[in-house]
Amino acid sequence: MDPSAEASGRVLSADGTPIAWQRQGEGPPLVVVDPVMVDRTTSGMAGVAELLAAGHTVYTYDRRGKGESGDGEQYTPESEVDDLLAVVETAGGTAALLGTSSGAVLALRAASESAVISSVIAVEPPLTEDSDEDPDIRPELDELLAAGDRAGAVRLFQESIGVPPEMIESSDTSPFEPAAHTISYDLTLLLETDVRSLTGIRVPVLVLASSGSDDRLREWARETAELLPEGSFQLLEGSWHGLDDRILATAVEAFLN
Template structure:
């Protein structure tokens, strides 16, 4: 069976072009990237080919990133519409897998898009009472200080200062302008907002993550009727690849 990738675009409800890649065959599974990530800087380099052995796997660039277009103003509902357009483009029904803020987006789409038949969410991020740094990040991007914008975001999500200083900012700088998008998406989402999801839902967390990330996963699983919750072996905000593939295939 050939898994040569196919590339294309679809047009979202507001006219924004969304670029995608398809590989494999079988039931459709759309992968939703986390903050700053896209097909050219992906969190799914190993995951997508592995899953494509048993599924039609669609990866895509979220709006504002990679080869996808953008709109003048950001609204989380537009990203849900992007997923609705992708599902419609690829047969009208699909399961979703999302990681981090991508998991939050996947859950919102599972709630609002009729064609979503199941969702796997690894460590979805929810609203908290931390500082609102969106305007600061926007100002840094306007000043051309994209590296500082990435560092500001990393501090905001709780990465220790000594680690922030060591993380290269270069890979994420081209998408630094979208950091406020993810902060808006997650900042508006609470577990109770997901209680209307009716499709099969699996919420995953890493055994090595902090209490906040693991707690959010439990909250979401408790809020979604019939959802399953599972912790997989892993480090902070990341899990063993083989265990993740097995968990996604098992849903």
């Protein structure tokens, strides 16, 4: 990889919020959209981004309220879409998107609302047509954060999404605690995104799921792919809500090429 292709900077979103981004590699632009609570320094997508940089100009960025990016006065899903589109503009005006979990939902929303997205790879977007919604834990999160219990907020979220108890017990919450206040952002994004509103997406979408995830996550991914006009579904070998870097990178490369 040409070292001159590496760069970083900030771009202003539509509401003036500075969004920090980083670039590596050369080739067609691809923007990575991270899931809840992580920034570029804690992202589990860093290894995938490095692998994909062999054939793509890969942009990673800190979602608002995380890492080196700023935050707005009031969160809305529309503001997060604007942030992502600002990064796409930095990438040259059009790009493919690779999003995981809530980041996949954000990527799909951007593709449904803008014509500058060329394709989307969505890894286990937690979307469903089922009208029975999970309990809204945002008020309880607010109470924990007001009490300064960021670790408790992280664990509450993990429990609410079905992270296996043994994974919660063995996990270190400290890397996620700085962004614990943004958990409610992702929950708002999910609660205010109707999977049926995405049926207007007119670009190719690959929805991926892991063999190690529970039935609910896999079926949500499959259902989302079936609803999209140009959607396809692929089940890959992996762990709970996670895929090996090389397996994921290979699937992304095959889809984009």
